[in-house]
Amino acid sequence: MRGVVGAVLLLAACGNYSNEDLEYMNAVPARVDIAAVIPRALMPANEAELSRLTHDVITAFNGALLFLEAADEIRKYQPTSRILNGRVWGPAPMEGRHVGWQWRFIITRDPAAPEMFSYAFEVQRIGAGDAWIPFISGTFVATGGVRKGMGHFRITTDALRAAGFFLEINVKGDGELLKELDVMYSTAAFPISVTMGMVLYTDALTATPFMNWVTIDYHHEAQSNGQGAMEFKGTDSKTGWTLGIESRWLPTGRGRADARAMDGAGVDMTRTQCWDDSFVQTYDYTPWDQPPDPIEEGMIADCPDISTL
Amino acid sequence: MGRFPVRFALLALVAVTATASTARAQGLRRFAIVAGNDVGGGDTKSLLYASADARKVHEILTRLGGVKPEDATLLIGASASQMLSAIVAVEMQAAEAARRGERTALLFYYSGHAKDGALRLGETRIPVDGIKARIASSPIDVRIAILDSCKSGAFTRTKGARKAPAFEIQSESPRDAKGMVILTSSTSDEDSQESDAIGGSYFSHHLASGLLGGADKSGDGRVTLFEAYAYAYDRTVADTAESAAGAQHPTFSYDLAGNGDLVLTDVAVRHEGVYLPREAPSGVYFMVDGKGFVAAEISKADGVDRRVALAPGRYRVKRRLPDRLRIGEIEVQRGQLVALAEARLRDAPFSDDPVKGAGRVDLTSRWSLGAGATYQSVFAAPSGASLFPPTGMLAVDLSLRNFLRRDWIWSFDLAAGSADGFVSSVGAPFRFSEVSLASSLLVEWPGRYVTPFVGGRIALLLMGRRFTDDIYPQQFFSTLSPGLVGGAAFRVMKNTSLVARGRLHYLLYNIDEDRSLGYWELAAMVAYDL
Numbered sequence: 001m002r003g004v005v006g007a008v009l010l011l012a013a014c015g016n017y018s019n020e021d022l023e024y025m026n027a028v029p030a031r032v033d034i035a036a037v038i039p040r041a042l043m044p045a046n047e048a049e050l051s052r053l054t055h056d057v058i059t060a061f062n063g064a065l066l067f068l069e070a071a072d073e074i075r076k077y078q079p080t081s082r083i084l085n086g087r088v089w090g091p092a093p094m095e096g097r098h099v100g101w102q103w104r105f106i107i108t109r110d111p112a113a114p115e116m117f118s119y120a121f122e123v124q125r126i127g128a129g130d131a132w133i134p135f136i137s138g139t140f141v142a143t144g145g146v147r148k149g150m151g152h153f154r155i156t157t158d159a160l161r162a163a164g165f166f167l168e169i170n171v172k173g174d175g176e177l178l179k180e181l182d183v184m185y186s187t188a189a190f191p192i193s194v195t196m197g198m199v200l201y202t203d204a205l206t207a208t209p210f211m212n213w214v215t216i217d218y219h220h221e222a223q224s225n226g227q228g229a230m231e232f233k234g235t236d237s238k239t240g241w242t243l244g245i246e247s248r249w250l251p252t253g254r255g256r257a258d259a260r261a262m263d264g265a266g267v268d269m270t271r272t273q274c275w276d277d278s279f280v281q282t283y284d285y286t287p288w289d290q291p292p293d294p295i296e297e298g299m300i301a302d303c304p305d306i307s308t309l
Numbered sequence: 310m311g312r313f314p315v316r317f318a319l320l321a322l323v324a325v326t327a328t329a330s331t332a333r334a335q336g337l338r339r340f341a342i343v344a345g346n347d348v349g350g351g352d353t354k355s356l357l358y359a360s361a362d363a364r365k366v367h368e369i370l371t372r373l374g375g376v377k378p379e380d381a382t383l384l385i386g387a388s389a390s391q392m393l394s395a396i397v398a399v400e401m402q403a404a405e406a407a408r409r410g411e412r413t414a415l416l417f418y419y420s421g422h423a424k425d426g427a428l429r430l431g432e433t434r435i436p437v438d439g440i441k442a443r444i445a446s447s448p449i450d451v452r453i454a455i456l457d458s459c460k461s462g463a464f465t466r467t468k469g470a471r472k473a474p475a476f477e478i479q480s481e482s483p484r485d486a487k488g489m490v491i492l493t494s495s496t497s498d499e500d501s502q503e504s505d506a507i508g509g510s511y512f513s514h515h516l517a518s519g520l521l522g523g524a525d526k527s528g529d530g531r532v533t534l535f536e537a538y539a540y541a542y543d544r545t546v547a548d549t550a551e552s553a554a555g556a557q558h559p560t561f562s563y564d565l566a567g568n569g570d571l572v573l574t575d576v577a578v579r580h581e582g583v584y585l586p587r588e589a590p591s592g593v594y595f596m597v598d599g600k601g602f603v604a605a606e607i608s609k610a611d612g613v614d615r616r617v618a619l620a621p622g623r624y625r626v627k628r629r630l631p632d633r634l635r636i637g638e639i640e641v642q643r644g645q646l647v648a649l650a651e652a653r654l655r656d657a658p659f660s661d662d663p664v665k666g667a668g669r670v671d672l673t674s675r676w677s678l679g680a681g682a683t684y685q686s687v688f689a690a691p692s693g694a695s696l697f698p699p700t701g702m703l704a705v706d707l708s709l710r711n712f713l714r715r716d717w718i719w720s721f722d723l724a725a726g727s728a729d730g731f732v733s734s735v736g737a738p739f740r741f742s743e744v745s746l747a748s749s750l751l752v753e754w755p756g757r758y759v760t761p762f763v764g765g766r767i768a769l770l771l772m773g774r775r776f777t778d779d780i781y782p783q784q785f786f787s788t789l790s791p792g793l794v795g796g797a798a799f800r801v802m803k804n805t806s807l808v809a810r811g812r813l814h815y816l817l818y819n820i821d822e823d824r825s826l827g828y829w830e831l832a833a834m835v836a837y838d839l
Contacts, residue, residue, distance in 0.1 A: 013819045017772065017786030019695060019732050020821040025781060026735040076782050145736035 016078040024087040024107040025075050026147050027117030027140040031068040033147050034185045034194045036061050036220045036230055039253035048281035050257035050273040054247035057232045061218050064181055064198050067136060067155055070121060074105050085111050093126065097166045102126050115142045115149075123165060133159050143188040150188055155181040177201040179213050191221040202236070212238050226251035227306065240264035248306035252277045256303045261288075274303035338406045340399045340449070341376045341416045343367040344384035344392055349422025349429030354674065357715045358503050359420040360385045362457065362513035366418050369520050373574035373618050376416070389433035396443060403449045414451040416573075417444055420513060423458035441491075450487050451571065453534065457494040457513045459501045490563040490571070492516075492538055494545070500554050505715060505755075508602035512559055515544035515606065522576040522616040523607040530577025530616060537573055544608060576618035582641055583624070584648045585615040594649075595627040616646070626654065627662065634662060660757055674712040679808060680705045681834030683724055687816065688827045695732050696818065697772065697828070698741050702726030704832060710753075718751040718762065730774065737781060739774040746771075749794055760798040766812065767791050790814045798836060808834040 036058045043052070079087035090104035107119040117140045122132035138153025157178055160167050167177075179199040186193045196218040219231040233244040242262045249255030254277045260270040274283040283298035345363025347356040367383045370376045380402070382395045396417075403413040422429035427436050444452050494501040494512035507514045516537055518524075524532045524540030542559045549557040576582070585594065589609065596605040596619055604624060605617050621643045628635040637654040639647050683702045687693035706722035713719055727742040751764030773785040792814030798806040812830040817823070 013786070013788035013817050015772075015784065015786035015788075015820060016782075017696065017774070017784045017818075018820045019734060021784075022732055022735045022737060022781055026737075078782055078784070142735075148736065 018078075018082075021079055021082075021087060023142070024079070024109070024117065026142060027107055027109075027151075028071045028075065028119055028138070029068060029140070029147060029151055029153070029185065029187070030072050030075070031062075031065045033187050034068075034183070034192070034220075035065055036194070036228065037222065037226065038228060038230075038249055038255075039226070039251070044278055044280055046281070047279045048257075048273050048275035048284075050245065050247065050259055050271070051255065051275045051279045051281075053245060053259070054230060054249075054255070054257055057218070057230060057245060057247070058220075060216075061196060061220065061230065061232075064178070064196060065183070067181070071105075071136070074121075083108075085109050091124070094123070098123075100126055101165060104132065116140070117142065119153075123160065125163070130163070133163055133165070135160060148187050150184075150186045152182070152184045154183075190224045194218070194220045196220075202238075212236075229306070248304075250304055250306060253279060254304050256306065272300075272303075274298070274300075337375070337451075338403070338411045338413045339374065339376045339380060339416070340403060340413065341367070341370045341374070341381040341418070342384065342392075342395050342399060343370065343381065343416075343418045344387060344395075344421070344430075345419075346384075346386050346421035346430045348386065348431045349424065350432050350434075353422050353424060353429060354712075355714075356421065356503065357505070357711070358509040358513075359422075359457075362420040362509045362517075363418065365509065365517050366420075366513065366520075368620070369517055369574060370416060372620065373520065373576060373579070374416070375575065387430060389428075389430050389435045392430060392435065392440075393443075396447070400447050400449070403447070407448065407450075412451075413449045414453070415444070415447060415449045416453045416455070418455045418457075420457040420510065423456070428458070445489050452489040453492070453571070454489070455492045455516070457501060457510050459495065459499070488564045490534060491561070492541075493560045495557045496560055499557050502549055502552060502554055502557055504548075505711075506603065507606065508600075511545045511548050511557060512541055514603065515548070516541040518544070518605045518607060520574045521605045521607075521618050522574075522582065523605060525576060525615065528613060528615075530575065531572045532574045532576060534571040534573050540608075544606070574618070576616045579618060579644070580646050581621065581644050582616060582618040582646055583626075583639060584646050585609050585617065586648055586650065587612060587614045589614075589649065589651055590628070592628045592630075595629075597625040597627065599623060628654065633657065634659060636661060662757070675710050676839040677708045677710065677836050678705070678839055679708065679722075679834040679836035681808070681832055683726075683830055683832035685812075685828050685830035688829065689824070693826050693828075695730065695734070697743075697816075697826075698728045698730035700726045700728040700741060700743055702743065702745070704834070706834070706836075708836070713750075716753050716755065718749070718753055718764070720749040720751060722747050722749070738777045740777070741774045742772070744771045745769065751794060753798075758800050760800070760806070761795075762797065763793070763795045765791065766794045766814070768814065770816070786818070786820065788817055790816050796832075804838040806836045806838075808832070808836050810834065 038055065038058055040055060074089050077089065079089055081088045086106060086108035088104060088106050091102045094101045094103055101123050103121065103123050105119070105121050107117055110116040119138055119140070120134050121136040122134050124130055124132045134156065136153055136155050138151060140149055140151035142149040155178070157167050157180070177200065179201050182197040184195045198216045198218070199213050200216065202212045202214050214234055214236050216232070216234040220228065222228040227250055229246070229248040231244070231246045233242065235242045241264065244260040245257055247255060247257040254275065256272070256274040258270055258272050260268070262268045269287045271287065272283070272285045273281060276282050281297070282302045283300055285296045287295060289295050343363050343366050345360040347359045349356070363383065363385060367381060371378050371381050382399065384392060384395060399415055403415065406413050419428060423437065426438070427434040428440060441454070444454050494510065501510055501512060503510045504514065519537040519540035520532050522532065524536040526536050538559070538561050545559055546556055549555070583596065585607065591609050591611040594607045594609060595603050596607070596617065598604040599622065604619055607615055607617055609615050619641050621641050623638065623640045626637050626639060626649060634657045635654040636657045639649060639653065641647055681704055683704050684699065685702065686699035687697050702724040703726060704722055704724035706720055708718050708720040710718050723746055725744045727740060730739050730741045731737070732739065745768045747766055747768035749764055749766040751762045753760050753762035768790045769787065770790050771787050773783060775783050792812050794810065794812050796808060796810030798808045800806045810832040814828050814830065816826040816828055818826050
């Protein structure tokens with residue numbers, strides 16, 4: 001009798017009401033968690049050049065995180081199945097230019113260290129018996145709070161392209177294609193820290209297979225009040241040129257950037273530019289300028305002191 | 310107060326009629342068929358006390374009525390064919406006794422539904438005319454049929470039923486009685502009513518009280534058929550006069566040749582029970598048994614004494630005065646007649662009335678509607694609370710009383726509420742919502758002011774939560790949750806009560822893992838009897 005009652009109760013109990021599901025979902029970063037934010041009002045026509053460049057870098061940085069929107073989308077749904085120490089979304093067929101493919105998203109946790117999660121977004125050609133190809137894979141160590149913790153994820157595209165999976169990723173709209181992306185981040189406490197290494201093919205429109213790529217490194221930090229910093233460094237694999245920019249800004253928008261250029265042959269110069277809350281230049285030092293352009297304009301004392309990051 | 314069409318009782322008792330002469334009575338072989346059936350088929354509501362009345366009559370007849378246990382057939386919930394088989398069996402036994410030169414009598418008692426000219430025995434029926442003709446033609450010297458059921462007067466109509474006991478049959482005829490007597494609980498157009506307080510139908514209750522000695526008007530220790538009927542008539546009419554269903558008038562019919570009065574019970578022979586001495590104040594004495602039901606209700610007049618042949622046991626005694634009660638306790642031991650002196654009673658307020666329900670209680674099924682607030686919380690905090698936070702709810706319930714059984718409540722309730730919760734492991738605040746739809750089966754003990762109740766409940770719980778800023782998808786969970794209920798209703802107005810209630814429930818949670826969670830719930834309600 002007790003068994004019958006138990007069976008009835010068990011059959012009657014249903015739903016998706018799960019705290020553990022949340023913990024698994026919590027392991028995948030949301031784009032908004034690690035995207036860089038800089039005040040962006042209506043930009044004046046005379047916006048400081050390095051301010052504009054900082055905005056562009058942040059746009060590229062955030063654009064590289066577009067992949068996470070897939071995770072954001074998946075997070076809207078409950079897991080398809082619950083496995084031992086894991087949750088699975090999918091497999092589900094893909095649409096549009098990916099008809100004939102299916103995706104799945106798996107998150108597992110270490111039973112010995114429940115705060116440690118691993119996840120992978122994979123695709124597979126339907127019915128071909130092919131192996132699942134990793135697209136996004138990552139790890140996360142939860143420290144409490146909504147998606148608070150430290151994590152790393154990696155996006156690779158070469159295997160997907162080799163398998164015939166259509167992948168059109170044009171970060172800058174100029175034909176550059178993503179090769180790899182590595183992101184390490186910590187959202188456990190302020191300042192939030194995000195380090196990104198991005199590799200872009202630069203000859204996607206002219207060469208097959210792609211031969212040249214540029215490696216771009218970003219490091220972004222942000223305080224809770226909106227104060228932030230972005231470091232950017234790009235190296236062209238073909239020319240060896242390196243450009244690095246370190247920008248910092250206050251919550252109001254007022255900021256400073258130091259741009260360093262190296263040609264690989266010994267030339268190493270750094271330009272410093274500061275701007276006010278309207279992003280209009282207040283100071284500029286451009287060592288490679290030639291008269292009649294002034295090498296230095298304004299006073300360095302007018303630059304904000306943003307040394308906390 | 311009255312419970313009508315609910316109750317039909319046909320007490321057909323063919324029994325023993327003994328003449329007033331003891332010697333003659335000893336020469337009479339008495340048989341009894343006593344039937345009670347609470348169920349009368351799909352178009353009737355279950356009776357509450359038909360079976361209990363039959364058991365009471367059976368006990369009195371075998372203890373005081375000269376019916377040997379082997380000659381008494383008790384039919385509880387029997388079908389029509391079983392009843393007819395019992396009659397056939399008694400006829401065969403009677404015929405055998407007659408061959409041995411014995412005189413025979415049959416007392417046929419039926420308590421149950423009767424409708425559309427038929428006795429209702431569960432889903433089966435026996436036409437009233439048919440059972441009457443069968444008893445009338447039985448080869449038994451004296452047949453007494455007692456029918457306790459609605460409109461049972463139709464049973465006596467052809468024999469000149471009388472609404473009043475306008476008979477004073479005190480024949481001194483030495484001839485042996487032969488023929489048939491019929492008693493019914495009501496006329497052909499009246500309902501027979503039950504009382505919750507006395508735990509039986511008015512008619513059978515007063516008939517039984519009379520047979521126990523209350524009807525011994527002559528004081529000779531023997532209760533005759535006519536004494537019993539007259540007593541039952543007076544008391545039934547008096548008790549039902551103010552009822553919603555109207556006064557109920559028992560009827561009587563007889564067709565006896567050479568009859569003397571017929572002794573039904575001998576309350577003196579066992580010399581046990583309660584003795585009300587001549588000097589005891591007049592009034593109605595209630596003898597309440599250990600279960601709270603009235604075992605006997607004796608109307609005593611000034612200057613007379615009464616023997617009440619109660620079975621051994623402990624009884625509470627009550628006599629009602631205009632401004633108070635006189636109550637006391639007595640214990641009847643086997644073979645002992647206990648005198649109830651007035652000194653053994655004490656004054657008591659009406660609130661101490663030992664008669665259950667402090668008076669006549671309406672046994673009609675009735676609805677009540679309640680509304681109020683509840684608060685529930687799971688036991689397994691904090692993990693349980695991170696799933697199901699403590700929640701306040703608004704609730705309404707609809708209760709049906711005395712439908713399944715006396716003092717049983719079948720209740721349906723609906724509650725809804727919400728609360729804020731927090732999943733600490735991921736730091737996610739959420740809004741929890743719950744709707745519960747439940748049914749309860751309760752037993753209550755009605756009191757004058759306070760009515761406690763306990764029972765079981767099964768609830769369908771529909772729960773969901775929405776996370777702040779929609780950072781996670783909505784979640785839901787539904788489950789069946791069995792539990793226990795207890796509480797009390799405090800009557801504040803005639804039809805209005807305040808209800809305090811507690812619940813303990815089992816909650817099976819099986820999403821992340823199988824977990825047996827429990828929750829408690831407290832409620833304050835206002836209930837109104839419709």
